[in-house]
Amino acid sequence: MNTPDPLTEAFFSSTAASPLAVHHAALRDALQQHYHGKKHGRQVEWDTALAHLPVVVPSQYSLGPEGVSIGTAADMPLPKAEFKAALQAFSPWRKGPWQLFGVDIQTEWRSDWKWQRLQPHISSLAGRTVLDIGCGNGYHLFRMAAAGAALAVGIDPTRLFLYQFQVCKQYLPALAAHLLPLRSEQLPAFGCFDTVFSLGVLYHRRSPIDHLTELGTFLRPGGELVLETLVVPGDEQTLLVPAERYAKMANVWFLPAVAMLEIWLRRAGFVNIRTVDIDQTSMGEQRSTEWMTFQSLNDFLDPADPSRTVEGYPAPRRAIVIAEKPA
Ligand SMILES: C[S@@+](CC[C@H](N)C(=O)[O-])C[C@H]1O[C@@H](n2cnc3c(N)ncnc32)[C@H](O)[C@@H]1O
Numbered sequence: 313m314n315t316p317d318p319l320t321e322a323f324f325s326s327t328a329a330s331p332l333a334v335h336h337a338a339l340r341d342a343l344q345q346h347y348h349g350k351k352h353g354r355q356v357e358w359d360t361a362l363a364h365l366p367v368v369v370p371s372q373y374s375l376g377p378e379g380v381s382i383g384t385a386a387d388m389p390l391p392k393a394e395f396k397a398a399l400q401a402f403s404p405w406r407k408g409p410w411q412l413f414g415v416d417i418q419t420e421w422r423s424d425w426k427w428q429r430l431q432p433h434i435s436s437l438a439g440r441t442v443l444d445i446g447c448g449n450g451y452h453l454f455r456m457a458a459a460g461a462a463l464a465v466g467i468d469p470t471r472l473f474l475y476q477f478q479v480c481k482q483y484l485p486a487l488a489a490h491l492l493p494l495r496s497e498q499l500p501a502f503g504c505f506d507t508v509f510s511l512g513v514l515y516h517r518r519s520p521i522d523h524l525t526e527l528g529t530f531l532r533p534g535g536e537l538v539l540e541t542l543v544v545p546g547d548e549q550t551l552l553v554p555a556e557r558y559a560k561m562a563n564v565w566f567l568p569a570v571a572m573l574e575i576w577l578r579r580a581g582f583v584n585i586r587t588v589d590i591d592q593t594s595m596g597e598q599r600s601t602e603w604m605t606f607q608s609l610n611d612f613l614d615p616a617d618p619s620r621t622v623e624g625y626p627a628p629r630r631a632i633v634i635a636e637k638p639a
Contacts, residue, residue, distance in 0.1 A: 317474075317478065319477075319478055319481055319482070319485075319490065319491070320343065320490070320491075320492060320493075322485070322490065323465065323490035323492060324336055324339075324340075326463070326488070326490070327463065330441075330463070331502075331504040332465075332502065332504065335500045335502060338500045339492065339494070339499075339500075342494050342498040342499075343492065343493070343494065345498075346469070346493040346494065352471045352472075354472070355471070357401065358401070358402065358471075358472070358475045361398060361401035361402065362475060362478060362479065364398065365398055365479065365482070366388065366389050366390055366395075367482075368383060368387050368388060368389070368413065368483065369387075369483075370382050370383030370384075370387055370413070370483050370484070371383065371384055371386070371387050372384065373483075373484060375454050375455065375457070375458030376458055377428075379409060379410075379411065379424055380408070380409075380410050380411065380451065380454050380455070380480070381410075381411040382410075382411070382412050382413070382480065382483050382484060383412065383413040383414075383483060384413065384414060385413055385414030385415075387413055388413035388414065392414060392415060395412075395413060395415055396415045399412065399415060399417060399479065400603065402472065402475050402476050402479060403603055403604065403605075404420065404472075404603065404604040404605070404606060405417050405419045405420070405449075405476065405603040405604055406419055406420045406421055406448065406449070406604055407419055407420075407421050407423045407448040407449050407451045407452075407473075408421070408423060408424075408449075408451055408603075409422065409423075409424065410451070410480060412479075412480065412483070417603055418601040418602065418603055419451075419601065419603055419604060420598060420599065420600065420601060420603070420604035420608055421597065421598055422596065422597045422598075423448075423451045423452060424451075424455075425597050426452075426511065426540065426630075427452060427455050429589045429591060429632060430511075430538060430540065430588070430589065430632045431455075431459070433586075433588035433589070433632065433634055434507065434536065434538050434634060435506075435507065435536050436459075436460070437456055437459040437460050437461040437507065438459070438460035438461075439460060439461075439462050440460075440461055440462060440506035440507055441461070441462055441463045441465075441504065441505050441506050441507075442456050442461045442463070442464050442465070442505060442506065442507040442508070442509065443465050443466075443467075443502070443505040443507070443508045443509070443530050444456065444464065444465070444466040444467070444508075444509040444511070445466075445467060445496045445508065445509065445510045445513055445527065445530075446467070446468055446496070446510065446511065446512065446513035446516070447466025447467065447468050447473075447491060447509075447511075448468055448470070448473050448512075449468075449472075449473040449474075449476035449477050449480075449491075450466050450468075450473070450476075450477040450480070450481070450489060450491045452466075452509065452511065453465075453466045453477075453489035453490075453491065454480070454487065454489055456489065456509075457487050457488050457489040461488060461507075462488060463488050463490075464488060464489040464490070465489075465490050465491075465492065465505075466489070466490070466491045466492070467491070467492050467493070467494040467495070467496065467499065468491065468493065468494075469493055469494060469495045471493065473491075474491055474493045477491040496513075496523070496526055496527075497526070499526075499530065501526075501529035501530070502529070502530045503529060503530070503531070503532060504532050505530050505531055505532060505535060506531075506532060506535050506536065507531075507535060507536045507537075507538060508527050508530045508531050508535065508536075508537050508538070509538045509539075509540075510523070510527055510537070510538070510539050510540070510541075511538070511539075511540040512540060512541065512630075513541070514539065514541040514542075514566070515541050515542045515558075515564050515565060515566060515567055516563050516564065516565070517565065517566075518565050520565070520566045520568075520576060521576050521579065521580055524539075524576055524577060524580035524582070525580045525581065527539075527580075528580060528581050528582065528637050531637040532637070533637055533638065533639050534636060534637065534638075534639035535636065535637050536634060536635075536636055537577075537582060537634065537635045537636070537637070538632070538634055539573075539577070539632070539633045539634075539635065540630055540631070540632045540633075541567075541573070541630065541631060541633075542558075542564070542567045542628055542629065542630055543567060543568060543569060543570050543573060543590065543629055543630065543631040544567045544568070544569055544625075544626050544629070545569065545626060545629075546569035546571075546572075547569055547571050547572075548569065548571035548572050548574075548575055549569075549572070550568065550569035550571075550572060551566065551567070551568045551569070551572055552566075552567040552568075552625060552626075553565065553566060553567075554567075554623065554625060555623075556623070557623055558621060558623065558625055559609075559612035559613075559621045559622070559623070559625075559627075559628055560607065560611070560612050560621075560622065567625075570587050570590065570631050570633075573587075573631065573633060574587065574633065577633065577635050581637070581638070582635035582636060582637065582638075583635065583636050583637075583638050584634075584635060584636045585633060585634075585635040586633065586634050586635070587631055587632070587633045588632050588633070588634055589631065589632040590629060590630070590631045590632075591629065591630050591631075592627065592628070592629045593609060593627070593628040593629065593630060594609075595608075595609050595610050597609075598628075609628070612628075613627055
């Protein structure tokens with residue numbers, strides 16, 4: 313993807329008459345860094361694999377509570393094993409699951425479980441414009457669009473995830489979901505989104521309160537923030553900064569207790585802050601599969617005490633917090 317792809321262009325044309333149009337020039341500038349920056353080592357492989365996927369109009373699709381399923385095996389001109397191999401060129405598949413033309417992409421994460429945990433607690437997405445910061449391959453964008461969002465924009469800088477999104481989105485080009493390969497720090501202060509999601513991103517940031525503050529700048533007054541992040545047991549004084557790795561991840565910085573996280577949100581200017589879910593991650597939700605063959609949660613926990621990570625920290629536990637930008 314050396315030049316802007318058609319799906320990114322679809323974002324610009326579909327928002328040309330929206331409040332986002334005033335930010336198009338800034339977004340195009342930021343995207344230049346992605347498209348003209350350093351090439352990823354697997355870029356030629358991915359471009360070739362993408363170009364060779366068959367062009368098919370799915371006879372049916374469903375993006376509802378039963379998951380994301382596009383097309384049937386009968387729609388696909390390739391034999392199932394050949395199509396499966398074509399999809400596996402984009403491995404590892406971490407977020408999903410997806411069912412494409414009869415092939416089940418069993419991803420590392422059951423991202424549908426996260427959606428089930430948060431969905432009952434958020435304002436209806438019907439007719440809303442939503443922004444998903446750090447959206448991975450866009451699995452939740454499909455669920456947001458299916459929930460009635462007028463526009464679901466995701467951003468994520470990881471190149472493979474943009475390809476995976478393109479693989480799925482090309483079969484539903486009219487879906488109001490768009491992924492821009494950007495980092496949140498590159499975004500302008502939109503000030504117009506009805507709902508902003510930040511799921512699984514805060515602990516990757518070195519400056520978490522700055523992240524919360526930037527999320528507020530993307531919302532309209534009265535808009536809703538849906539935040540999901542790793543937390544630890546404790547009170548408003550409890551914060552874990554791993555000495556080195558956390559669950560073998562080197563890019564984890566701040567894990568607060570829920571009470572401290574709520575203070576961060578208040579200090580970042582949010583109101584009506586509610587923690588709606590706390591969940592210990594299970595090996596059913598995060599696991600190795602044939603689509604993600606590297607290590608997973610099972611390898612990140614202490615075999616003698618799975619309530620601890622291999623480093624001796626509390627095992628992964630995630631909180632979902634809803635908050636509002638003052639009206
Ligand atoms: C743990 S994954 C979460 C993916 C998805 N939101 C979910 O909950 O399943 C974190 C994602 O955040 C992205 N990310 C990390 N730093 C980011 C930043 N500064 N701006 C946007 N995305 C970022 C990563 O590329 C990665 O895809």
